[in-house]
Amino acid sequence: xxxxxxxxxxxxxxxxxxxxxxxxxxxxxxxxxxxxxxxxxxxxxxxxxxxxxxxxxxxxxxxxxxxxxxxxxxxxxxxxxxxxxxxxxxxxxxxxxxxxxxxxxxxxxxxxxxxxxxxxxxxxxxxxxxxxxxxxxxxxxxxxxxxxxxxxxxxxxxxxxxxxxxxxxxxxxxxxxxxxxxxxxxxxxxxxxxxxxxxxxxxxxxxxxxxxxxxxxxxxxxxxxxxxxxxxxxxxxxxxxxxxxxxxxxxxxx
Numbered sequence: 001x002x003x004x005x006x007x008x009x010x011x012x013x014x015x016x017x018x019x020x021x022x023x024x025x026x027x028x029x030x031x032x033x034x035x036x037x038x039x040x041x042x043x044x045x046x047x048x049x050x051x052x053x054x055x056x057x058x059x060x061x062x063x064x065x066x067x068x069x070x071x072x073x074x075x076x077x078x079x080x081x082x083x084x085x086x087x088x089x090x091x092x093x094x095x096x097x098x099x100x101x102x103x104x105x106x107x108x109x110x111x112x113x114x115x116x117x118x119x120x121x122x123x124x125x126x127x128x129x130x131x132x133x134x135x136x137x138x139x140x141x142x143x144x145x146x147x148x149x150x151x152x153x154x155x156x157x158x159x160x161x162x163x164x165x166x167x168x169x170x171x172x173x174x175x176x177x178x179x180x181x182x183x184x185x186x187x188x189x190x191x192x193x194x195x196x197x198x199x200x201x202x203x204x205x206x207x208x209x210x211x212x213x214x215x216x217x218x219x220x221x222x223x224x225x226x227x228x229x230x231x232x233x234x235x236x237x238x239x240x241x242x243x244x245x246x247x248x249x250x251x252x253x254x
Contacts, residue, residue: 003058003059003060004077004080004081005073005076005077005080006054006059006060006061006073007051007052007053007054007059007073007074007077008033008051008052008057008058008059008060009033009049009050009051009052009077010033010041010049010050011047011048011049011050012041012042012043012047012048012050013046013047013048020045020046020047020250020254021085021086021087021110021111022046022047022048022049022083022086022087023043023046023047023048023049023086023087023088023089023250024048024049024050024051024074024083024086024087024088024089025040025041025048025049025050025051025089025090025094026051026053026074026088026089026090026091026094026095026097026098027051027052027053027056027090027091027093027094028090028091028092028093028094028095028116028176029092029093029173029176029177029179029180030056030165030168030172030173030176031056031057031091031094031164032052032056032057032058032164033050033051033052033057034057034164035091035161035164035233035235035236036050036091036235037235037236037239037242037243038239039239039240039242039243040089040235040239040242040243040246043243043246043247043250046250049081049083049086051074051077053070053073053094054070054073055172055175056168056172061073063171063172063175063176064175064179065175065178065179066179066182067093067096067097067100067179067180067182067183068100069179070097070179071097071100071101071104071105074097074101075101075105075108078108084108085107085108085109085110086108086109086110087109087110087111087112087113087250087253088101088102088109088111088112088113089112089113089114089115089197089246090112090113090114090115090117091115091116091117091235092115092116092117092121092180092206092207092232093121093176093179093180093183094115095113095114095115095116095117095118096117096121096179096180096183096185098112098113098114099112099114099117099119099185099189099192100185102192102194103185103188103189103191103192106193106194109194110194110253111194111195111196111197111249111253112192112194112195112196112197113196113197113199113246113249114196114197114198114199114212114215115198115199115200115234115235115242116199116200116201116204116206116207116232116233116234117198117200117207117211117212117215118207118211118212118214118215119184119185119186119189119211119214119215119218120183120184120185120186121180121181121183121207122181123177123178123180123181127140127143127144127177128174128177128178128181130143131170131173131174131177132170132174133170134170137170137173138166140170140173141162141165141166144165144206145158145161145162145165147205147206147231147232148161148205148206148231148232148233149161149203149231149232149233149237150201150202150203150229150230150231150237151203152203152229153229153230153231153233153237157236157237161233161236189215189218189219190218190219190220192218192219192221193220193221194221195221195222195249195252195253196215196219196221196222196223197222197223197225197245197246197249198212198215198216198219198222198223198224198225199212199224199225199226199227199234199235199242199245199246200212200224200225200226200227200234201226201227201230201231201232201233201234201237201238202226202227202228202229202230203229203230203231204230204231204232204234205231205232206231206232207232209226212224212226223249223252225245227241227242227245
């Protein structure tokens with residue numbers, strides 16, 4: 001897959017030209033494009049772009065220090081790939097990036113999907129401290145994994161996610177968590193008018209359902225889906241249910 005503006009992306013398309021805006025998937029803190037399951041990376045009939053943010057996965061460059069900086073990277077990538085508008089679907093930190101795009105650059109947004117999201121994130125000082133050093137990084141991952149999955153999730157999936165997170169440099173996750181901790185759009189989120197899908201796992205401890213409920217009350221043109229037997233990694237834990245929710249949302253827009 002290509003790299004443009006330092007951003008590696010996986011591109012799925014079963015049609016040379018689509019009448020619909022493309023879908024851009026944005027992963028969460030410390031993640032890569034592989035945190036999106038195939039059911040969502042390959043939505044039939046659409047051009048779907050799944051990114052590795054700068055400093056993550058196969059993308060070059062340095063990890064950013066703020067959500068706004070990631071927004072600038074994506075806008076630069078869009079310009080060079082000649083994408084004018086897109087439906088942005090983001091998980092966790094990726095959802096903060098998607099919200100900021102909609103608030104600051106509404107002309108570039110056709111719709112939003114906010115998964116494991118909130119209008120602000122408060123990262124615990126203890127977790128920030130653990131991710132700030134290679135000596136405590138493993139213990140930080142243990143805490144994150146413990147709070148990211150439903151008790152009903154298979155051990156195999158949990159172990160795979162843990163392995164992928166441990167492959168991330170501690171400095172990347174620390175910078176992402178700092179960006180999340182500083183993110184706050186509680187006031188401006190109500191200015192979003194784009195069609196919006198909000199998805200949350202019923203057992204999410206990282207971004208509890210109350211945060212998604214708040215978004216649903218503030219974003220007028222939004223739909224809320226709370227998926228049972230899923231935690232913060234809802235799209236990995238319940239890929240079919242998440243894909244169905246996304247599919248219904250796309251059908252509603254178009």
